[in-house]
Amino acid sequence: MTGVDRYVIDSYGPDDEALLEGLRWLVRQGRERGSEGAIVVPAVDNIESLGRVIGRDLAAYGRTHRRITLNGLAVQLFTPRTQPGTFDGPVLVPWAHSGMVEGAERLQPAAICATGWYEGGLDEWKRAWAPTDPRTGEAESSGDEAPPAVTGAVDSLSGPFGNDVIHPMDKARAINAFKALHAFGIPTDPAVVRTLAIQRDWEPDAADRLREIARKIGEGRAVRGGDRLTQTKAKELVARFERERE
Secondary structure (H helix, E strand, C coil), rough: CCCCCEEEECCCCCCHHHHHHHHHHHHHHHHHHHHHHEECCCCCCCCHHHHHHHHHHHHHHEEECCEEEEEEEEEEEECCCCCCCCCCCCEEEEEECCHHHHHEEECCCEEECCCCCCCCCCCHHHHHHCCEEEECCEECCCCCCHHHHHHHHHHCCCCCCCCCCCHHHHHHHHHHHHHHHHHHCCCCCCCHHHHHHCCCCCHHHHHHHHHHHHHHCCCCCCCCCCCCHHHHHHHHHHHHHHHHCC
């Protein structure tokens, strides 16, 4: 999933110009890659909303057949519930928020482009991946570089025998790691933690679970599992995480 090319067209609400730009991106990417394209809409009814740009008749056809042709490019239409396990062509996700784009990324597409629905709705995804604006070729966000201790913590939880926090021992290690980071005031952005996990070959569901542990501990909420860390032990863990990034 780390090989996905990510793009974003910042927009809010029913922005037809942004949708048109997204469709142009999809056609261009499909032609360049020699593959079909796909659009993941929030719900079936949203297929009709495509009609404001592609025309009512084509949108109506798409709602019935879940497939349209745009400027010679075959495009499949999915919702989060109907999307397949994989799709290797470019994917457009209009009217999206961060969670919806993350869901579409489970298709493992070659490239993905999102347009927003409400202000700030894509901020977490943008912060994590710094996607490119296809209109300018520039990164929409510089992204957040994680402190070395945070990167080291995720490294310490990753390995060749499976990356997850389902097993109690693995969960305890993760909780201890983020408790130590929190104890020393090291900023831990949950979105960036998820990205670091994905980059280390965690499956999306597993990365989501790690993100939630980081989020809850960062918010000072109680999380079951882990040890009662002394200040000394927390300091040792943070020092080890930082050494791993040297």
